[in-house]
Amino acid sequence: MVKPKVFITRKIPDAGIKLLKKSCDVRVYSKDQIIPRKELLKGVQWCDALLSLLTDKINREVLDINPQLKIVANYAVGFDNIDVAYATSKGIPVTNTPGTLEDAVAEHTFALLLAVTKRIVEADKFTRAGKYKSWEPMLFIGTQLKGKTLGIIGLGRIGSLVAEKAVAMGIDVVYTNIKRNPEFETKFPARFLSKESLLKTADFVSLHVPLLPSTRHLISSRELKMMKKTAYLINTARGPVVDEKALVAALRRKQIAGAALDVYEFEPKLSAGLAKLDTVVLTPHIASATIEAREAMSRIAAENILAVLNGKKAITPVNKGVYEKK
Numbered sequence: 001m002v003k004p005k006v007f008i009t010r011k012i013p014d015a016g017i018k019l020l021k022k023s024c025d026v027r028v029y030s031k032d033q034i035i036p037r038k039e040l041l042k043g044v045q046w047c048d049a050l051l052s053l054l055t056d057k058i059n060r061e062v063l064d065i066n067p068q069l070k071i072v073a074n075y076a077v078g079f080d081n082i083d084v085a086y087a088t089s090k091g092i093p094v095t096n097t098p099g100t101l102e103d104a105v106a107e108h109t110f111a112l113l114l115a116v117t118k119r120i121v122e123a124d125k126f127t128r129a130g131k132y133k134s135w136e137p138m139l140f141i142g143t144q145l146k147g148k149t150l151g152i153i154g155l156g157r158i159g160s161l162v163a164e165k166a167v168a169m170g171i172d173v174v175y176t177n178i179k180r181n182p183e184f185e186t187k188f189p190a191r192f193l194s195k196e197s198l199l200k201t202a203d204f205v206s207l208h209v210p211l212l213p214s215t216r217h218l219i220s221s222r223e224l225k226m227m228k229k230t231a232y233l234i235n236t237a238r239g240p241v242v243d244e245k246a247l248v249a250a251l252r253r254k255q256i257a258g259a260a261l262d263v264y265e266f267e268p269k270l271s272a273g274l275a276k277l278d279t280v281v282l283t284p285h286i287a288s289a290t291i292e293a294r295e296a297m298s299r300i301a302a303e304n305i306l307a308v309l310n311g312k313k314a315i316t317p318v319n320k321g322v323y324e325k326k
Helices: 014-021 037-046 060-064 084-089 102-117 120-128 157-168 182-187 195-201 221-226 244-252 291-309 321-325
Strands: 005-008 025-028 049-052 071-074 149-153 172-176 190-192 204-207 232-235 258-261 280-282
Touching (some): 005 037, 014 291, 049 291, 060 084, 102 157, 102 204, 102 258, 157 172
Parallel strands (some): 172 190, 204 232, 258 280
């Protein structure tokens, strides 16, 4: 019996690969780098199921090259790298990995918040350079979190977990979202505000929205001017949610106190001047980089593939309408 073929565009944790190898012919792109377009197309042409990464652009060209392609399982919660509408039109389920990385990203959000407000990176560089000679009363004075206000833009699972951690640390929470959430307000407690009021109120602004046409440059010059001069911006969502050129300009003018970013508008490229700012903490898109999260992502991607290859519905389809077509 011929085994179904699965192509994985880059090495991922073994949990999912082991699951797939039990019943499938599995090929993983051999080099530890973003797969070249030519190799991606060759792999898709060969396989029945594609396990892609958020760095892979899965557009019409990819989806058209193999009429037998049965599923695209994205190794990520976000799926803005895939032309989902076109995949749906072709009857191809697209899946993601929800419920796997929320805790990891929420923790990283707080790590960034603490790092930038406590000036951890600056102090580390200073100490390593041998500049620490004695305790000083004014050395690397930062910002205390307790008693301050955190503004959460986008109240999904991650935003809610960030709120939970904030309340435990004595931080007040305000939020803005497409819909008001009375249950959330009671639980934490938290106040619902418009985006504009939140920006004017919050000491720390944390972004937790998907990348959509409506959220691209959600934070730009206009919004940065609304923020307090003592405020900090944290982004662990998607890079293009922030207009980085405007952010660099605002930081240079000291319109806000600082920023901490895990994602970038032109990723992996940084906007001019961003890396030179001492008031910014930068990490290379690693918010979900825990053993637990990445293993869980690997498993759920594999489980989606196996379900579809066995004639069942995908477990976490992002295009549920694909089943209405059939």
